[in-house]
Amino acid sequence: MDEAILAASNKHPKPDGKVFQYGTAGFRMKANLLDSVVFRVGLIAALRSRKLGGQTIGIMITASHNPPEDNGVKLVDPMGDMLESSWEQYSTELANAANEDLVKVYRKLEQDLRIDPATPAKAIFARDTRASGPALVKALVNALKESGTEYTDYGLLTTPQLHYLTRCTNTEGTPQSYGEVSEKGYYEKLSEAFVRAMDGKTTKGALTVDCANGVGGPKLKELLKYLPTTVDGGLQINVINDDVLNPDSLNSECGADFVKTKQRSPPSSKAASNDRCCSLDGDADRIIFYFNDPEHGFRLLDGDKIATLAATFIGDLTRAARLSDELRIGVVQTAYANGASTNYVEKTLGFPVVCTPTGVKWLHHAATKFDVGVYFEANGHGTVVFSPQALKAFYTTKPESPAQATALNTLQALSELINQTVGDALSDMLLVETILAHKVWTPREWDTTYIDLPNRLVRVEVNDRNIFKTTNAERKLVEPHGTQQQLDSLVAKFKDGRSFARASGTEDAVRVYAEAATRSEADDLARQVAALVR
Ligand code: NG1
Ligand code: ZN
Incomplete structure (x- = not known):
């Protein structure tokens, strides 16, 4: 051999x-x-x-x-x-x-x-x-x-479909079976769970889905064949940027990363004001939502907003299912989460927040410490994981009222709808549609749950990014010596200021993040910290 x-x-x-x-x-x-x-x-x-x-x-x-x-x-x-x-x-x-x-x-x-x-x-x-x-x-x-x-x-396949199939293959024929070992099995599982989670509710208007001209396009169109159409109270979806024949169009002027970094809709989008829109990335493991507000222009509903939406909804359901005393719900974020979202989860929703280093594996691991662990990176990569105790409670609790029975049923459906292995744009898309339908919310109502602090993310080219060593979930620099003190004194000059610098794990650069009370202050702080590390 x-x-x-x-x-x-x-x-x-x-x-x-x-x-x-x-x-x-x-x-x-x-x-x-x-x-x-x-x-x-x-x-x-x-x-x-x-x-x-x-x-x-x-x-x-x-x-x-x-x-x-x-x-x-x-x-x-x-x-x-x-x-x-x-x-x-x-x-x-x-x-x-x-x-x-x-x-x-x-x-x-x-x-x-x-x-x-x-x-x-x-x-x-x-x-x-x-x-x-x-x-x-x-x-x-x-x-x-x-x-x-x-x-x-x-x-x-999309990346999350491969994750799904890996788990299905290894659990086939066991009590932990995760689903049928086929692409079709994935669509069937998602669509059955979606119909059950919607529980007769309907979405208002169409959702425009930008597929980044990647694999998410053909896979979304396949999924749609399994989902109920608008006639039976299902989804109305406009697929855009689903060209997989021209390889150069992938992630070009479209997709989750474009929308998040450019803070604008893909130029090809024909969506009208207030229309719900979302963008997948090239392998459909990330999703972000957005809409154009006639008064305030482009509004991004990023991973932080998806996390707070999911935590709110699941929190409400566990209360209605009378499980809130026994199940611990928590939200996992990275340092890139907007400070306003962290504050909202802790103060308004009353759930604990854990901060981990960048990279989904860290978030996923931390989320499994909760019974319901909601994790999302601000860029839209994330999911919700349920502990074995949570699943047991959803499936074995004897309801004492119709309201409790309904809540338990919806929780069961969500545990099937949400991809337990990894962030999944298609599954997350259906989750958001389900929640908005239940709450009868427009994107605008979702957007106004809390207001993001103005923020700026800058990519800084440096000679050697490896000299930047961090601690405390990447929020503090330990090396180069003295840099953190200088950074702290810059931050202290800004109202609601927060900033950190870390070496990227995927690009040869240092990323500087800054937020502050106003747009110009956030920009100014980011500029000053960038100058410090350059
Ligand atoms: P790096 O390059 O380490 O910042 C980026 C993203 C992560 C994650 C990874 C993996 C930001 C600021 N960073 O990491 O969130 O998605 O890529 O793709 O968005
Ligand atoms: Zn991806």
């Missing part, structure tokens, strides 16, 4: 002098540099699967919101969560092994991790719509074959 792996790896040689790192989003870079990395990720999947007694590992080839010429690859653990942190290091090691040492490093990992090479290995994989995807799939398949890994190629 070693000779076969070596021979195959020689067809996917590592480019000279390139250093790779498994970061918050796996490996991500210009697609033409990825061939060797994807091959080696295939080998890691084999090791990981064998280490876990032959459970199936997921592999997703995508670069999410990055430009079309980029691509990336990430691994999914058996329950559909992100690869366990300690394995990021092993992946990095194998990706950086010299061509001639590859088999040696592979076998050494196998030995060090006490992996029995005789254990069967299984993997499933999918890709987004990028033009570079099929060639990278070939590299992956070569590694899976030569490492003796049994695999299923699911073709094009």
Whole structure:
């Protein structure tokens, strides 16, 4: 087998002098540099699967919101969560092994991790719509074959669909079964749960969905075939930016990242004032909502607003279901969450807020400490996770009134509708539609639940971003020495000022975030902190 792996790896040689790192989003870079990395990720999947007694590992080839010429690859653990942190290091090691040492490093990992090479290995994989995807799939398949890994190629999928299928595959035929192991099973699960959660309520007007010209487009259109139409009180959806034939259009002038960073609708949107709109990102694991207010212009309903909406609704339901004393609801955010949202959750809703470092795996982990853990990054990546106790309470509590029965029924439906493995734009979209329908809210009513503090996010190019070391969920700098004191004294000059600087995990830059009482003060503070770290 070693000779076969070596021979195959020689067809996917590592480019000279390139250093790779498994970061918050796996490996991500210009697609033409990825061939060797994807091959080696295939080998890691084999090791990981064998280490876990032959459970199936997921592999997703995508670069999410990055430009079309980029691509990336990430691994999914058996329950559909992100690869366990300690394995990021092993992946990095194998990706950086010299061509001639590859088999040696592979076998050494196998030995060090006490992996029995005789254990069967299984993997499933999918890709987004990028033009570079099929060639990278070939590299992956070569590694899976030569490492003796049994695999299923699911073709094009959204990232959360691959997470769903990974979990379904590993729980099939057990009491923890997560759903039917097929793409169709995903649509059926979502649509059945949606109809049940809506409980006869209807949405008002259409929702315009911008699919970033990515894989979310065809998958949303597929999902719509399973959902009830407006005639039976279902959804009215206008799909835009669903061109997957022209690869250059991906994430171009559209998509969640464009809308969030440019603070404007995609130019292609024909939505009228006050119309509900949302944008997915390139692999449909992020979603943000927005609308154009005739008085105040563009209004963004970001991940913070989705989190507060979900926490409010689930909080109301648990009270109506008489479960609020036994179930702990909490919200997990990162330092990028707007201060007004944190304040709203703690003071108005009365739920605890936990702050974690950037990266969904941290948020997800913290959310599982609650019975109902609502987590969203401000950029729209997130979901709600339910503890086994919460699920048990939803399904076994004997209702003593019709109102309690209804609330329990809706909670059960939500636990099916919400993707428990990872943030899922399609599932989150249906969740928001459900809540707005129940509350009979327009986006404007949702928007006015609290008012965001003006804020500014700046990307600062520095010589070496690795000198910036943080603590306290990335909110304080410990290195370079003295910088935090200077930052603190800048912040002190601004009313409601808050600012932090951290090295990006996905780009070669430092990000500076600032918020303050007014727009100009937030801009000013961001500028001053950027100058400090530059
Ligand atoms: P970095 O580059 O580490 O700031 C960005 C996003 C994260 C997360 C990751 C993974 C911001 C400020 N940061 O991380 O929220 O989504 O990419 O894609 O949006
Ligand atoms: Zn994404």
